[in-house]
């Protein structure tokens with residue numbers, strides 16, 4: 001036994017001697033090269049090839065990483081024994097994930113592949129353009145070399161498709177905002193912050209004329225299924241909506257209903273937080289397909305009147321320069337210097353309709369305003385704002401929807417109901433109450449249908465009476481607004497994109513003429 005230990009000790013001694021000899025003979029660089037060589041040799045001889053999909057690709061978030069994560073989450077719960085569970089803030093859905101450094105197999109077209117979730121600690125950085133997460137995350141895909149050519153491309157396409165499908169099915173839509181401002185980016189290089197979007201408004205709950213509602217829904221459907229049409233006609237796959245009307249008539253509710261109807265994300269663009277046209281462009285580049293990009297209260301956001309000739313009076317404002325020569329003189333063209341670090345109308349027009357607007361596809365732009373007459377006609381023309389939707393005061397048709405939604409009131413259930421409805425019909429349009437105001441009366445009394453109806457009738461009558469007395473410059477304000485509405489509606493409604501730009505431009509000019517007439521009338525009235 002003693003001899004055995006003696007021989008072990010001498011073998012270890014020889015090994016230690018050899019190791020120190022190797023260190024002297026082979027410096028560390030040589031050993032590193034040898035290891036690299038061995039590694040290459042191993043990969044050459046191995047039957048597998050490996051693909052790393054890192055979470056951050058250079059400075060940008062890798063879309064493929066997110067897609068793989070979502071794709072694996074759909075079946076990982078059935079097969080994996082150790083999973084990571086996540087739930088986004090305010091979200092109702094729990095997401096299963098592969099836990100750190102775990103592996104799972106998947107089969108595609110009878111080929112088995114393996115996924116490994118690789119998480120390593122990021123080494124502390126001396127310098128970085130932006131803060132990066134502490135952990136480096138990624139997936140490694142292992143495929144047999146002979147299968148690579150056959151399935152790789154189609155497998156990745158399949159993953160992207162599945163991930164989009166899961167996103168839509170989960171109904172986990174997001175509401176993005178750039179309210180953080182200053183073009184600042186998050187740790188993943190995104191200028192947008194998001195929260196789960198859970199607005200309950202739908203086209204069913206939206207109080208507006210059923211025919212107009214149907215027209216908008218059809219237009220949206222045509223848009224989403226129109227990929228080949230847009231391709232064939234050489235147009236960017238996008239659509240612009242202008243929602244205008246008094247406060248509380250349902251413009252924001254309509255946007256929510258559109259998003260819920262199509263299953264799109266919403267990007268709520270706060271223009272006052274955007275400081276330059278290039279910042280605007282960067283924001284646009286970071287929006288995803290199948291989304292609605294919203295600019296609310298566009299007339300209040302920033303001063304976008306630089307397409308108009310200089311001046312400030314109503315009359316000079318209306319002398320619109322169709323060639324846009326003032327545009328060039330005004331210095332709002334990119335790179336012209338003075339205004340380059342401000343957001344301009346040119347920048348906004350390029351955002352909605354320029355070359356940059358088609359990075360990404362299947363996007364809807366929605367602008368809202370309470371004062372359509374303040375907008376530059378350039379912004380209103382077809383191709384930019386294809387549909388102009390007037391959100392009106394409560395009509396009898398929309399009142400019926402509100403009564404059904406808030407009180408469960410069936411208009412034709414009995415004779416008494418029919419009598420009340422007749423009385424309501426007489427006063428509703430004259431009262432010019434917004435759906436928001438009507439909703440308020442109904443919410444207050446929702447526990448008692450009769451009281452709610454009585455109070456509503458009283459309020460509507462009182463408002464109708466007051467309106468009939470309120471006349472400006474010999475003309476009823478109602479008439480003015482109706483006229484303006486008709487001017488815009490002449491090219492709004494079911495106007496399909498195929499109807500061409502000419503019609504839209506004419507209508508915008510018509511709207512402009514109307515607003516000019518209105519201003520002149522106001523001036524006359526003042527005098």
Ligand SMILES: Nc1ncnc2c1ncn2[C@@H]1O[C@H](COP(=O)(O)OP(=O)(O)OP(=O)(O)O)[C@@H](O)[C@H]1O
Pocket residue numbers: 205206207208245246247248249250251252253254369370391434435436437439
């Ligand atoms: N057409 C409508 N159908 C159903 N509810 C409506 C409608 N219009 C307004 N409401 C109700 O009134 C409230 C305010 O509506 P909303 O915010 O959509 O109005 P808005 O037109 O966007 O107003 P603003 O111009 O001030 O932004 C909402 O909570 C909504 O419930």
Ligand SMILES: [Mg+2]
Pocket residue numbers: 251252253296368
């Ligand atoms: Mg609103």
